[in-house]
Amino acid sequence: xxxxxxxxxxxxxxxxxxxxxxxxxxxxxxxxxxxxxxxxxxxxxxxxxxxxxxxxxxxxxxxxxxxxxxxxxxxxxxxxxxxxxxxxxxxxxxxxxxxxxxxxxxxxxxxxxxxxxxxxxxxxxxxxxxxxxxxxxxxxxxxxxxxxxxxxxxxxxxxxxxxxxxxxxxxxxxxxxxxxxxxxxxxxxxxxxxxxxxxxxxxxxxxxxxxxxxxxxxxxxxxxxxxxxxxxxxxxxxxxxxxxxxxxxxxxxxxxxxxxxxxxxxxxxxxxxxxxxxxxxxxxxxxxxxxxxxxxxxxxxxxxxxxx
Numbered sequence: 001x002x003x004x005x006x007x008x009x010x011x012x013x014x015x016x017x018x019x020x021x022x023x024x025x026x027x028x029x030x031x032x033x034x035x036x037x038x039x040x041x042x043x044x045x046x047x048x049x050x051x052x053x054x055x056x057x058x059x060x061x062x063x064x065x066x067x068x069x070x071x072x073x074x075x076x077x078x079x080x081x082x083x084x085x086x087x088x089x090x091x092x093x094x095x096x097x098x099x100x101x102x103x104x105x106x107x108x109x110x111x112x113x114x115x116x117x118x119x120x121x122x123x124x125x126x127x128x129x130x131x132x133x134x135x136x137x138x139x140x141x142x143x144x145x146x147x148x149x150x151x152x153x154x155x156x157x158x159x160x161x162x163x164x165x166x167x168x169x170x171x172x173x174x175x176x177x178x179x180x181x182x183x184x185x186x187x188x189x190x191x192x193x194x195x196x197x198x199x200x201x202x203x204x205x206x207x208x209x210x211x212x213x214x215x216x217x218x219x220x221x222x223x224x225x226x227x228x229x230x231x232x233x234x235x236x237x238x239x240x241x242x243x244x245x246x247x248x249x250x251x252x253x254x255x256x257x258x259x260x261x262x263x264x265x266x267x268x269x270x271x272x273x274x275x276x277x278x279x280x281x282x283x284x285x286x287x288x289x290x291x292x293x294x295x296x297x298x299x300x301x302x303x304x305x306x307x308x
Contacts, residue, residue, distance in 0.1 A: 010038040010105040012096065013058075014089075016113040017044050017066070020265055021135050024194050025113060026051075026058075027219040028133070033057035038105050042093060044085070046071065063092035086118050093122045111192070114181045120188065131190040134181075138193050138200040138215070142207055145182060185211050192216050247290060254288060263292035 011032060015025040022043070029039045039058035041051070044066040051060050064085045066074075072081045097107045109129040112119035123130035134141055185191055191211040196218065197204055207213045251259065262278065264270065270278070275293075282289050 008036045009109065010040070010100065010107045011109045011111060012040045012042055012093070012107050014042050014063075014093065014110065014112040014116060014119045015133075016115040016135075017047055017071075017085075018265075021113050021115065022047060024135050024219040025111070025133055028111075028192075028216065030057050031219070040096065040107070042089075042096060044071070061092075061096060063096070064088040086116075089116070090118060090122065093119060094126070097122060097126050097128065109189075114185075114191075115178075117180050117183045117185075120184060124187070129189045131192050132181075132185055132188045133192045133194075135194050138195050138203045138207060138213075141181075141193070142203040144178070145207070145210065188212065190214050194219055251290070258287060260285065260287045260289040261292075262289060 011029075013025055013029045015022045026041065029041060033039045034057070041048075041058055041060045042063045043051070043060065044064050045062040045068075046066050048060045048062040049067075065088070066081070066085070069081075069084055072078055074080060074084070076083065093110075097110070100107045107128060109131065110119065110123040111131045111133055112123075114132040114134045117132070120130050120132065189212065191207075191213045193200075193204070193207075193213060193215045195204075195215045197215050200215070204213060204215055260282065262282070278291075282291065
């Protein structure tokens with residue numbers, strides 16, 4: 001990266017706290033940094049602690065102390081966590097941007113995960129550019145926005161979404177959270193998608209009618225693509241310790257295109273019945289498979305799964 005004294009701009013990147021959200025945005029941040037852009041990543045205290053020594057391409061600051069507050073496991077469950085994160089995040093983000101106003105490297109742009117649309121209000125208030133970053137495919141977002149257009153009233157819209165978490169309350173907190181992704185997107189300077197045009201050309205063209213949509217390609221470590229970013233050799237954040245070596249050794253012995261890959265992400269909690277059904281389907285399939293699971297969750301449910 002170019003020296004800070006001659007950096008082209010200063011961008012603050014605000015990822016959502018989940019592993020599948022943090023890693024793509026961090027890889028994107030590394031790409032920006034390799035072009036001479038100064039990067040500050042604002043995240044939760046627990047994530048900042050994990051990432052603090054992962055790269056010399058960016059700095060990491062905390063905007064919410066989820067360690068002290070308990071995060072998702074704290075008071076009020078998921079909704080309580082979201083409320084605390086937003087309240088703290090709005091205050092801290094504003095302080096960070098203001099702090100840099102009279103420095104040699106004032107923050108000129110805020111890139112925020114679309115799951116944290118509230119962060120955009122900081123950019124609006126302080127008069128800096130902003131970009132919303134979707135870590136989901138264009139097709140997934142296109143489906144949600146088309147449903148929202150067809151069913152603009154929440155009472156009609158919410159029942160048309162699949163189950164996305166706890167059904168406590170009239171409207172599950174996760175559905176309410178997802179709906180906020182689309183707030184004020186038309187005012188964003190850019191709406192970025194973790195995809196590429198050739199893969200989703202038709203839906204990208206359709207989304208561009210609503211927003212300033214841009215696909216930014218596959219945001220994986222540079223070592224797997226063009227090798228232009230020397231330090232981008234791996235992902236920087238893992239909730240669980242991955243068995244990378246074991247998996248790669250096994251995969252390298254298999255025929256190309258012969259493996260079924262199964263993963264439901266780091267947040268999903270499958271029931272015993274669901275685990276058993278997936279296992280049965282994979283067992284009766286004609287392919288070898290790689291199934292990403294939480295080993296602790298499986299070990300706790302082994303007895304129940306065997307009974308099924």
